[in-house]
Amino acid sequence: xxxxxNSIVKNRNLIIYLILSFITFSFLYNNSTLHFNELGxxxxxxxxxxxxxxSSIISYFNLRxxxxxxxxxxxxxxxxxxxxxxxxxxxxxxxxxxxxxxIVNSINKSKNIIIIDKGKLDSINLxxxxxxxxxxxxxxxxxxxxxxxxxxLLNTDLRLNAILKNTSTIGSVTWDGLNTxxxxxxxxxxxxxxxxxxxxxxxxxxxxFPKGIPIGKIINYDKSSLEGYYEIDVEIFNDxxxxxxxxxxxxxxxxxxxxxxxx
Amino acid sequence: xxxxxxxxISFYTIILALQLLIFNQFKLFGFITPFIYLIIFVHYKTxxxxxxxxxxxxxxxxxxxxxxxxxxxxxFSTITICYLRGxxxxxxxGVNANLPSAMIKDTPLFSRxxxxxxxxxxxxxxxxxxxxxxxxxxxxxxxxxxxxxITTFIxxxxxxRLISNN
Numbered sequence: 001x002x003x004x005x006n007s008i009v010k011n012r013n014l015i016i017y018l019i020l021s022f023i024t025f026s027f028l029y030n031n032s033t034l035h036f037n038e039l040g041x042x043x044x045x046x047x048x049x050x051x052x053x054x055s056s057i058i059s060y061f062n063l064r065x066x067x068x069x070x071x072x073x074x075x076x077x078x079x080x081x082x083x084x085x086x087x088x089x090x091x092x093x094x095x096x097x098x099x100x101x102x103i104v105n106s107i108n109k110s111k112n113i114i115i116i117d118k119g120k121l122d123s124i125n126l127x128x129x130x131x132x133x134x135x136x137x138x139x140x141x142x143x144x145x146x147x148x149x150x151x152x153l154l155n156t157d158l159r160l161n162a163i164l165k166n167t168s169t170i171g172s173v174t175w176d177g178l179n180t181x182x183x184x185x186x187x188x189x190x191x192x193x194x195x196x197x198x199x200x201x202x203x204x205x206x207x208x209f210p211k212g213i214p215i216g217k218i219i220n221y222d223k224s225s226l227e228g229y230y231e232i233d234v235e236i237f238n239d240x241x242x243x244x245x246x247x248x249x250x251x252x253x254x255x256x257x258x259x260x261x262x263x
Numbered sequence: 264x265x266x267x268x269x270x271x272i273s274f275y276t277i278i279l280a281l282q283l284l285i286f287n288q289f290k291l292f293g294f295i296t297p298f299i300y301l302i303i304f305v306h307y308k309t310x311x312x313x314x315x316x317x318x319x320x321x322x323x324x325x326x327x328x329x330x331x332x333x334x335x336x337x338x339f340s341t342i343t344i345c346y347l348r349g350x351x352x353x354x355x356x357g358v359n360a361n362l363p364s365a366m367i368k369d370t371p372l373f374s375r376x377x378x379x380x381x382x383x384x385x386x387x388x389x390x391x392x393x394x395x396x397x398x399x400x401x402x403x404x405x406x407x408x409x410x411x412x413i414t415t416f417i418x419x420x421x422x423x424r425l426i427s428n429n
Contacts, residue, residue, distance in 0.1 A: 013313050017346040020321045024342065027328075027335040028393070035334065038396045 071245055074133065075099050078247055098122055098248045100148070107154055107240045110177040114138060114150040116246060124148045127207055129249040135214035135237040136160070136202060137246055148248075153215075154180055154240055161203040162215055167192060170203055173215055173234060180240055183216060185232035192230070194221055200234050209249065275303055279323065283330050286418075294407065297415045298337075298390075300327060301383055302422055304344055313349060320345035336393040340386045351381045379419060384412045 008015065028035040059066075078097050100116035118124050120143050130137045130150050138152040151158050154175050162173045162185060169192040173183045185200055198218045204211025220233040282300040289296055300323060307316055324338030331337065344351075355378035356370060387408035395404050 013317060013346060016314060016317050017342060020317065020342045021339060024321075024324075024335040024339040027338070032334040034396055035393075 071099050074245075075247065078131075096123065096250045098124060098250065100124070100246050100248060102243045102246060103147075105152075105240070105243055107152075107180045110156045112152045112154040112240075113141075114152050114243065114246075116148050116150065116248075117146070118248070119144050119146040119148050121145050123250065124248055125250055128251065129202075129208035129213075131209075131213055131247050131249065132238055132243060132245065134239075135216070136209060137238060137240075137243065139208050140248065150246075152240060153183060153236060153238070160208075160215070161206045162200050163203040163211075164188070164192070164194060164218075165199040165201045165212075167194070167198075169194075170205070171200075171232075173200065181235055182219070183234045183236055185218070185234045186229065188230045188232060190223060190228050190230065194218060194230065194232065196220065207251065274306075275319075275323070278303055279326060282327065287331060291414060292410070295411055295414050296331075297411070297418045298327075298383075298386065299415065299418050299422065301341075301344075301386060301415060302419045304341070304348065305379055305382055305419060305423070306426070307348070309352060313345075316345045316348065317342055333394065336390050339393060340389040343389055344382050344386045347385065348382070351378060351385075355381060379423075380412065380416055383415050383419065384408065387412045387415070 025039075029039050030036070075097055098118055100118040100122075102114055103117050104113075104115035106112045106114075114130075114137065116124075116130075124140060124143055126140055126143055128140045130140060136153060138150040138155070138158065140148050141151045142149040153160070153173070156175055156177045158175065160173050161170070163170050169188055171185050171187040173185050175183050188194065196218055200215045200217065202209040202211060202213040202215060214237050216234040216236040218232055219235045222231040225231055278300055282298070286297050286299050291297075303323060304316070304320060307319075320341040321338060324335075324341035327333070327337040327341075328335055355374050357374075388404070391404045391407045391411070
């Protein structure tokens with residue numbers, strides 16, 4: 001306390017100067033229109049700058065919340081998209097879409113898998129399709145109570161039904177285990193007309209995905225094969241090295257279709 | 264009330280009266296009004312209390328503002344030079360700054376000119392900055408401050424010589 005008093009006494013001239021300056025500026029502010037306007041502008045500028053600074057800090061700490069909000073909104077949009085875009089699947093068969101975060105993701109093996117933070121308790125079922133905002137990611141192959149593993153498109157065991165978006169020619173995509181950006185589109189006969197840039201989408205002839213979900217685009221094709229089929233390279237829309245939020249498509253009619261196939 | 268205080272009060276009153284009644288009406292080139300009241304702060308003895316100087320600066324500035332309708336521009340300029348006076352003394356007079364008789368008499372001419380001009384120029388720059396209060400008029404502010412400082416300096420110098428001769 002004594003040191004505070006000493007400090008005040010020592011700096012009394014500065015304190016008095018600041019008090020008198022404040023009184024003077026109050027006098028200026030209240031009596032002169034010019035100074036009122038100019039000080040008002042300075043005040044507005046300072047308050048706007050400080051508010052912007054503080055709001056940028058606050059918004060940084062709210063990013064996680066904002067991100068969750070955006071994922072939730074995205075989920076709603078995906079549901080709407082499913083209803084209106086993939087016309088052969090009605091809202092009853094594609095009864096729900098769950099979102100999940102990637103917790104493990106490999107791309108450097110021949111049989112890559114992805115593990116997500118949702119499981120049985122979150123209504124994730126086996127053999128359901130998984131997509132991201134850019135397109136197909138893979139298929140759920142194992143489910144525990146809280147986690148699920150997904151066979152990604154970058155897995156040499158996965159063969160997925162696909163079609164060319166423009167011509168509806170049916171084929172299948174596989175991964176040869178070499179380039180993580182390139183898939184092979186098989187079973188497209190020479191009689192089909194294809195060109196570089198054509199989009200490849202899911203064909204709808206599987207349990208996993210409705211028709212029309214983007215997979216990639218043709219970047220190269222070879223017609224020299226003697227078997228009568230093109231050798232087509234498809235660049236994947238998804239970047240598997242940076243997957244974070246995924247959507248799991250739950251279909252109610254999977255069991256029904258499965259039982260028909262088993263008969 | 265001692266003799267010195269009475270003498271000082273009389274001096275301040277005369278200077279204020281001169282400023283209010285004569286020099287405030289004086290418009291050199293239509294805009295230059297010499298601020299001869301600054302002589303009070305120039306002649307304020309170094310041995311006197313600096314806090315009293317600040318209060319004195321505030322009161323005199325306020326009186327000038329009220330008479331010239333400048334709403335605090337004089338007050339702020341005056342309290343600022345009163346606050347900075349100690350540093351200006353040290354810059355101008357160096358080691359002699361703390362000697363009681365060092366102010367006007369027996370000090371080098373250059374130190375005295377430097378001291379007078381520093382106080383007057385700082386006051387003028389602050390005053391015209393507040394009067395125009397516009398960054399785009401910076402050249403005008405410095406021009407007015409320069410001409411006003413020179414005029415004020417000449418008049419204060421002459422009055423100081425008259426006082427010291429008497």
